[in-house]
Amino acid sequence: xxxxxxxxxxxxxxxxxxxxxxxxxxxxxxxxxxxxxxxxxxxxxxxxxxxxxxxxxxxxxxxxxxxxxxxxxxxxxxxxxxxxxxxxxxxxxxxxxxxxxxxxxxxxxxxxxxxxxxxxxxxxxxxxxxxxxxxxxxxxxxxxxxxxxxxxxxxxxxxxxxxxxxxxxxxxxxxxxxxxxxxxxxxxxxxxxxxxxxxxxxxxxxxxxxxxxxxxxxxxxxxxxxxxxxxxxxxxxxxxxxxxxxxxxxxxxxxxxxxxxxxxxxxxxxxxxxxxxxxxxxxxxx
Amino acid sequence: xxxxxxxxxxxxxxxxxxxxxxxxxxxxxxxxxxxxxxxxxxxxxxxxxxxxxxxxxxxxxxxxxxxxxxxxxxxxxxxxxxxxxxxxxxxxxxxxxxxxxxxxxxxxxxxxxxxxxxxxxxxxxxxxxxxxxxxxxxxxxxxxxxxxxxxxxxxxxxxxxxxxxxxxxxxxxxxxxxxxxxxxxxxxxxxxxxxxxxxxxxxxxxxxxxxxxxxxxxxxxxxxxxxxxxxxxxxxxxxxxxxxxxxxxxxxxxxxxxxxx
Numbered sequence: 001x002x003x004x005x006x007x008x009x010x011x012x013x014x015x016x017x018x019x020x021x022x023x024x025x026x027x028x029x030x031x032x033x034x035x036x037x038x039x040x041x042x043x044x045x046x047x048x049x050x051x052x053x054x055x056x057x058x059x060x061x062x063x064x065x066x067x068x069x070x071x072x073x074x075x076x077x078x079x080x081x082x083x084x085x086x087x088x089x090x091x092x093x094x095x096x097x098x099x100x101x102x103x104x105x106x107x108x109x110x111x112x113x114x115x116x117x118x119x120x121x122x123x124x125x126x127x128x129x130x131x132x133x134x135x136x137x138x139x140x141x142x143x144x145x146x147x148x149x150x151x152x153x154x155x156x157x158x159x160x161x162x163x164x165x166x167x168x169x170x171x172x173x174x175x176x177x178x179x180x181x182x183x184x185x186x187x188x189x190x191x192x193x194x195x196x197x198x199x200x201x202x203x204x205x206x207x208x209x210x211x212x213x214x215x216x217x218x219x220x221x222x223x224x225x226x227x228x229x230x231x232x233x234x235x236x237x238x239x240x241x242x243x244x245x246x247x248x249x250x251x252x253x254x255x256x257x258x259x260x261x262x263x264x265x266x267x268x269x270x271x272x273x274x275x276x277x278x279x280x281x282x283x284x285x286x
Numbered sequence: 287x288x289x290x291x292x293x294x295x296x297x298x299x300x301x302x303x304x305x306x307x308x309x310x311x312x313x314x315x316x317x318x319x320x321x322x323x324x325x326x327x328x329x330x331x332x333x334x335x336x337x338x339x340x341x342x343x344x345x346x347x348x349x350x351x352x353x354x355x356x357x358x359x360x361x362x363x364x365x366x367x368x369x370x371x372x373x374x375x376x377x378x379x380x381x382x383x384x385x386x387x388x389x390x391x392x393x394x395x396x397x398x399x400x401x402x403x404x405x406x407x408x409x410x411x412x413x414x415x416x417x418x419x420x421x422x423x424x425x426x427x428x429x430x431x432x433x434x435x436x437x438x439x440x441x442x443x444x445x446x447x448x449x450x451x452x453x454x455x456x457x458x459x460x461x462x463x464x465x466x467x468x469x470x471x472x473x474x475x476x477x478x479x480x481x482x483x484x485x486x487x488x489x490x491x492x493x494x495x496x497x498x499x500x501x502x503x504x505x506x507x508x509x510x511x512x513x514x515x516x517x518x519x520x521x522x523x524x525x526x527x528x529x530x531x532x533x534x535x536x537x538x539x540x541x542x543x544x545x546x547x
Contacts (some may be wrong), residue, residue, distance in 0.1 A: 057507075185375075187343055190343060191343060202386075202390070
């Protein structure tokens, strides 16, 4: 090429040959990744579960571990049957479920609205922000005993703790969405003669929806944690109370049963929220 | 001749920590109805400032904007403004994006859609009406954005480098498409571009701007008959205008890097 000489060509020429010669170069095939069929994966997962339970049972039967503190699968299973036959089970499950769902809904909805409200005034957002950050940094569970005193030992206090945990997450995430709204997009709306409310309704809210939705799964877990901690501190019902009670009376099998039921509840709620998230995402088509 | 859009001594000075910064020295400009006018100039010459002022998004520190002789300074919704990015809303279909202006002006949705559909078909977006913007190519997205601007039903439309991000070939197609649209709708168009050839080929007049402070340094008519063939860009009169524009733009430039080095 007839470009002016920059000296780069010269320098390239003078690069010494690489020390490794062609013969020494190691030649490999691209590593092949083999995927097991789904059935094999499921079988392996199931096998591990069965193996662990069997090992636990054997260990307790042969006194390799202390059956009193660790309990054992057969005892847990018997307690499980008794737990559901007793009739208390569904009251407890219902109680924990309700506190979680109410806390989740109130926290998520109020948090999202609070986050969206910051769009309306930068001054207001600037004034309120430090309080939100402080509240986020605060270990909210530390306030639980106080919440119980204020709201009593019934459902309200559990809902309050669950709300406190979920509210901030939703607020901050939604606020992040609000801050990410493209100023040019706002400019376009205003150039079309839009009012602030139109910009809010037709731009800010739909734009922030994916942010709002993205916290749902986090929040359902947090709400459950809040509800359980509330029940630990003082409650007449709930799976958390059941775990605490069983622990205090050394009924270790019952602890395991309550934990098992709680985990099942958590998985079901998580799946339901994931499903909800998919539906909502499809609805807004990001 | 009557005047559709008039800038009367419009100037813009920003206050900065280092003192006043004049983004736009007082500019006076009159544009007749149905004309296609281009502004060219280096970055920072105040093209976007002019657009923001005309669109009412920015209050000028001096002067007035007149539309049809009436003062329109600082009022929004008077002109259609297409920004550099297409700014289509990803959660809306192409059809619902295109009717945004009408929707904001309070036209019932059904009526707005009925009005937009035939235009989408006519101007190369049939088959795309119910797709979401992320399924469209750059050219198609610009088409949708332009139709949104046109369907806003203002006499004046401002186009800020609408084809800046497109590849050369798509750009040529879009220019023809835009000229067709302009001929059909009879809008008054103010067009900003960095591409001198594009400016001359499309316009009735070209205004060359300079920086520090932003101002119009020369206005020249483009006396080439319409409809123009592509070949028009190779005629001596086209070349003469292009050379004059180049000379003006280069004169205002800082010395090139190679000389400085």
